[in-house]
Amino acid sequence: MLAVHFGAGNIGRGFIGALLHKAGYEIVFVDVNTELIDQINDRQRYTVELAGSDDALEVTNISGINSLTRPEDVVEQVKQADLVTTAVGPSILSKVAPLIAEGLKDRTTSVNVIGCENMIGGSDLLKKHVLAHLNPELAARVEERTGFPNAAVDRIVPDQAHEDKLKVTVEPYFEWVVDSSSLKGETLEIDGLKLVEDLTPYIERKLFTVNTGHAVAAYLGSYYGLQTINQALHDHQILSKIKGALHESGNVLIKKYGFTKAEHEKYIETILSRFANPELSDEVSRVGRAPIRKLGPDDRLIRPAVEYVEWNNEIPVDLVEVIAAALLYKQDQDQEAAELQSLLKEKGVKGTLMEVSELSEGHPLLEAVEEQFQSMS
Ligand SMILES: NC(=O)C1=CN([C@@H]2O[C@H](COP(=O)(O)OP(=O)(O)OC[C@H]3O[C@@H](n4cnc5c(N)ncnc54)[C@H](O)[C@@H]3O)[C@@H](O)[C@H]2O)C=CC1
Numbered sequence: 033m034l035a036v037h038f039g040a041g042n043i044g045r046g047f048i049g050a051l052l053h054k055a056g057y058e059i060v061f062v063d064v065n066t067e068l069i070d071q072i073n074d075r076q077r078y079t080v081e082l083a084g085s086d087d088a089l090e091v092t093n094i095s096g097i098n099s100l101t102r103p104e105d106v107v108e109q110v111k112q113a114d115l116v117t118t119a120v121g122p123s124i125l126s127k128v129a130p131l132i133a134e135g136l137k138d139r140t141t142s143v144n145v146i147g148c149e150n151m152i153g154g155s156d157l158l159k160k161h162v163l164a165h166l167n168p169e170l171a172a173r174v175e176e177r178t179g180f181p182n183a184a185v186d187r188i189v190p191d192q193a194h195e196d197k198l199k200v201t202v203e204p205y206f207e208w209v210v211d212s213s214s215l216k217g218e219t220l221e222i223d224g225l226k227l228v229e230d231l232t233p234y235i236e237r238k239l240f241t242v243n244t245g246h247a248v249a250a251y252l253g254s255y256y257g258l259q260t261i262n263q264a265l266h267d268h269q270i271l272s273k274i275k276g277a278l279h280e281s282g283n284v285l286i287k288k289y290g291f292t293k294a295e296h297e298k299y300i301e302t303i304l305s306r307f308a309n310p311e312l313s314d315e316v317s318r319v320g321r322a323p324i325r326k327l328g329p330d331d332r333l334i335r336p337a338v339e340y341v342e343w344n345n346e347i348p349v350d351l352v353e354v355i356a357a358a359l360l361y362k363q364d365q366d367q368e369a370a371e372l373q374s375l376l377k378e379k380g381v382k383g384t385l386m387e388v389s390e391l392s393e394g395h396p397l398l399e400a401v402e403e404q405f406q407s408m409s
């Protein structure tokens with residue numbers, strides 16, 4: 033079985049690659065990082081180490097293609113693949129789409145393409161980009177044969193600092209949940225991959241707990257001058273804000289999906305202990321990366337805040353504080369952080385949120401965030 037995976041980064045090697053290898057797939061990694069691809073081809077194996085344990089997995093039967101220099105090879109592999117996956121980041125899906133479209137257009141057999149990104153509807157978005165590269169007749173044919181099931185992927189894989197550039201240290205915990213209702217062809221048999229008919233509760237619970245909580249640690253951590261998530265977790269004030277924000281997002285999740293309070297509380301505790309794993313060193317700059325995307329209308333901060341207002345007719349004060357901290361986020365290496373600062377200068381807090389978060393004029397969050405922002409500036 034052949035899997036073509038776009039994005040040989042942290043989650044690509046440390047999570048998706050590891051599970052696909054264990055399930056018996058040969059994996060072709062596609063990336064634009066020449067050093068990474070050269071090393072994959074030179075060594076044809078890499079190590080996934082579980083943080084805090086002696087357990088390690090050797091991922092073998094792999095090769096790599098640089099899509100910038102060998103696009104035709106990527107197309108050839110997509111034509112033959114039994115599974116196509118991505119972990120490139122939401123903003124890169126449009127860039128990998130043309131080669132996926134080219135590879136899918138002449139296929140006569142069915143295949144599934146799964147976007148393993150931190151967002152709601154990642155595979156739907158990839159599908160939209162892929163179909164946009166095909167004429168209506170080809171698009172209809174590809175759509176008939178290709179499944180684009182959405183997925184929730186959960187494993188914390190920080191940026192790596194090993195001398196061995198392929199080695200990746202990951203947390204032991206993982207969850208990969210895929211929407212079975214959109215699969216085409218044979219079912220997926222991958223140990224550790226859970227198929228569900230309704231992905232919504234899974235992806236929302238994950239995005240609005242793991243990623244919301246992590247974002248609080250990153251943005252408040254950065255606001256208070258901290259470098260790592262661990263440092264943020266050890267700050268009582270920040271920890272209490274994380275808990276507060278997770279109770280606000282949890283309030284909505286419980287109402288929408290009927291999780292019991294006790295069960296959701298347990299989920300939150302598990303997530304907090306994952307964040308605090310002393311064996312993982314995670315930078316606030318990685319977790320806070322791309323603040324414009326993270327302030328998007330369906331992402332981890334705005335969506336739970338908007339829904340909290342709708343369900344409770346009151347302001348979620350802790351989410352508001354982290355939204356203000358996200359607006360104040362400054363990071364030299366982060367292009368979106370710089371863009372956000374320019375937008376703020378040009379449009380002010382309300383104008384910025386109306387643009388990036390799509391909050392409509394007069395939305396109560398606008399006033400609340402502006403007030404919070406002024407008090408933190
Ligand atoms: N790291 C984590 O803990 C988790 C990450 N995710 C999601 O996985 C996705 C990837 O995240 P990470 O692995 O952390 O990022 P990363 O930066 O480590 O990996 C992304 C990889 O994509 C490659 N890439 C960039 N442009 C490309 C292109 N045009 N074609 C092919 N490859 C390209 C990069 O060179 C890099 O190797 C994101 O959507 C993230 O939200 C989801 C769950 C956990």
Ligand SMILES: O=P(O)(O)OC[C@H]1O[C@](O)(CO)[C@@H](O)[C@@H]1O
Pocket residue numbers: 150185186187188189242243244246247318319320321322
């Ligand atoms: O990958 P993103 O969406 O930029 O956000 C970083 C977040 O993703 C994760 O890497 C995995 O869910 C978290 O560690 C963190 O909350």
